[in-house]
Amino acid sequence: MTEKQQAEGTVGKALSVLDTIASIGHPVRLVELLPHTKYPKPTLYRLLQTLTAQSMLAYDPDRQTYSLGVRLVRLAHAAWNQSSLAPIARPHIDALSKKLCTTVHLAQLDNGQALYLDKRNAASPIEMFSQAGKVGPGYCTGVGKVMLAFLETEQQNDALKKQAFHAYTPNTHTSKESLQKELNEIAKSGVAFDNEEHEPGIICIAAPILSAKNRVIGGLSVTSSTRRHSLADLKDLQPDLLSTAKGIGQAAESWYFPDQNNSLKT
Amino acid sequence: MTEKQQAEGTVGKALSVLDTIASIGHPVRLVELLPHTKYPKPTLYRLLQTLTAQSMLAYDPDRQTYSLGVRLVRLAHAAWNQSSLAPIARPHIDALSKKLCTTVHLAQLDNGQALYLDKRNAASPIEMFSQAGKVGPGYCTGVGKVMLAFLETEQQNDALKKQAFHAYTPNTHTSKESLQKELNEIAKSGVAFDNEEHEPGIICIAAPILSAKNRVIGGLSVTSSTRRHSLADLKDLQPDLLSTAKGIGQAAESWYFPDQNNSLKT
DNA sequence: CCATTTTGTTTCAGATAGTGAGACGTAGTT
DNA sequence: AACTACGTCTCACTATCTGAAACAAAATGG
Known part of the structure; x- marks a missing residue:
């Protein structure tokens, strides 16, 4: 009986409120937020x-808004720093971008x-939070597709269900079938291309970052525009991209916390 | 009766666990985490x-660790973007740093x-999360002192209670009194200097970012090292610093959400 | 100025969801 | 096989959360 889903709990509710406020994108008042929630x-x-009270929200008493x-x-900050991918990948990315x-x-x-x-x-240079933390679609970005392609079948199916298949451009995949077909090719070739599927004029080549056991732990891409490069040009970068991706994968694997002492030594 | 404090609730507990894991600084197992909590x-x-389940933690099944x-x-990302300070200040900071x-x-x-x-x-260039989100002491950094100096008396007292007064260097304030004295001077002069109080060889000049009603909404600083500049050199930068800080304050004030459409248009 | 509406806050009995001592399963050790 | 250490599950207990309704405080408007 009782349909399914549910299973939140107080914590889940609180977090969903945070998400809602994030999605609204500006400080909100109680009544404005109300219709966006189911509470x-x-x-x-x-x-x-x-x-x-927990400082997860800031309250502006003048405007009576929460942000x-x-x-x-x-x-x-802590999450990014102690993630086994981002901080390790940093120097590799630097080098690749520079080269x-x-x-x-x-x-x-x-x-x-x-x-x-x-x-x-x-x-x-310089992109801070304005970039990190951003989410992009899985089915029409280079990194998205390449990560999907290297997923286990089961997880891949789960992930495919979550794709919106909105046609950003004429080249965007609009069905699970066509995407699936390309994913198979990507899995064989080892790299994915974004042929202006998300934004007109923007192309990229992407490679998976794999763990020792060949689990996808991330994606790495080199992006350019059609006025500067063709897909064939990007293809030439494949060796560099792949070696960097491999380097990151190995570093992430071998590392696994050398007890970096950040924390809050304030 | 019953002493005082408490007043958490499930959400508070959950969040305190997050803090704890953040402070440990690496993926932890259940038993390792246990003694750090009171649960x-x-x-x-x-x-x-x-x-x-809420993706606030990531679980590594192999190592049975949470991060x-x-x-x-x-x-x-959303918090940074929709804060009324950081995104607005960006171009101003760029310009100042470049100049x-x-x-x-x-x-x-x-x-x-x-x-x-x-x-x-x-x-x-480039500092991502590795910098944003970092916290530094209030009593011995330029931005810290300048923000404290421009606080309302009551809030200032509250804030002063929270200072650790650890002597990072010989120049560090080690008592509330000596700090208070400097704060008064800072409030008069409008800028604060960090004379190697936090790190040897590192100096800076800092200005407050004020709202229209003269509330401190942030701090802005120019940092250098003793081998490149003296405090007197930094003093010469005061006009530029102040005008930038003022510009940011005004921008933050006048703006107050022109319904920027970031959000998740994914 | 008072009536009216809108929005924020408090109350409280009832329902839910969280609690934690203890038991249990499962590796890994010796 | 006995032992240890850790993760997971159970379940009666109860603290906490719930939300209709009432209330307070602004904002609006006639």
């Missing part, structure tokens, strides 16, 4: 109180989508 | 389950400490 007013009120709080930034003079992305699979962990841009 | 084993176990999850990174060819920091007050939101480094 009655007093419940939502209490959740907001709790989260505010995402600083504790998140602090925690994410090829192109934009390099590092991503990780998150619920069928590509979550960008790092970005190196040869020309205009 | 009995089955309770902690369930909290970990919940957080893992901070990707959802944090996603949320922090002066120095390292520039943007920080915000977080529980008496300086939480770094952004950093621009003239020489070696």
Whole structure:
């Protein structure tokens, strides 16, 4: 009986409120937030109180608005730093970007989508949170497709169910079938191309980052624009890309915490 | 009766577990985490389950370890982006760093400490999460002191109680009194200097970022080393620093969400 | 100025979800 | 095989969360 789903709990509810506020994208008042959630007013009120008390939300008394709080930034800092991928990949990405003079992305699979962990841009440097933490579609980005392609069949199917198949451009895959077909090819060839499938004029080549046991732990891509390169040009970068991806995979594997002493030694 | 404190709730407990894992700084197993918390084993176990299910933690089945999850990174991305300070300050910081060819920091007050939101480094570019989200002491950094100095008396007192007064260097303030005295001077002069109080050889000049109502909303600093500059040199940068800080303050004020459409248009 | 509406906050009995001592399963050791 | 160490499960207990309804406080408007 009782359908299915559910199984949240107070913590789940609180976190979903955070997500909702994040998706709205600006500070919100209680009533504005209310229709976006499925909770009655007093419940939502209490959740907001709790989260505010925990610094997960910031409350502006003047405007009576809630926005995402600083504790998140602090925690994410730690998360990024102690992730077994991002900090390790950093020097490799630096080197690759410098050598090829192109934009390099590092991503990780998150619920069928590509979550960008790092970005190196040869020309205009510096991207902070504005890039890291961003999510892109799995079915029409280079890193997305390559990570999907190297997934175990079962996980791949799960992930495929979560794709939106929105046609951003004429080249975007719009069905599971056509995507699946390309994924098989990608798995064989070892690299994925984004042929303006997400944004017109933007192309890229992407490789998987694999663990020793061949599990996908991330994706690495070199991005360019059609006015600067062709897909064939990108293909030439494949050796560099693959060796960097391999290097990162090995580093991530062999490392596994050399007890880096960041933490809060404040 | 019953002493005082408490007042957590399930959410608070769950979040404190996140903090604990963050402070440990590497993936942990259940038993390793256990002594760091005040929860009995089955309770902690369930909290970990919940957080893992929510992607706030990542679980490595091979090693049976938990580490901070990707959802944090996603949320922090949103938090950074929709904060009324960091994204707005970005171009100003870029310009300042470029003009002066120095390292520039943007920080915000977080529980008496300086939480770094952004950093621009003239020489070696790029600092991602490795910098943003980092916290530094309030009593012995330029941004920290300047933000404390411009606080309302009451909030200042609260914040002062939270200072550790650890003597990082011979120049570090080690008492509330000596710090308080300097804070008064800072409030008058409008800028704070860090005279190697946190790290030997590192000096900086910092200015507050103020809202229209003169509330401190952040701190901005220009950092250098004693081998490159003297405090007097930094003093010469004061006009540039102040005008940038003012510019950021005004931008943050006038803006207040022009309904930027980031969100997750994935 | 008071009436009206909207939004934020509090109450409280009832329902749920969290709690943790203890038992149990499962590796890994000796 | 006995032992140890750790992860997982059970279950009666109860702390916590729930949300309709009432209330308070602003904002609105006539």
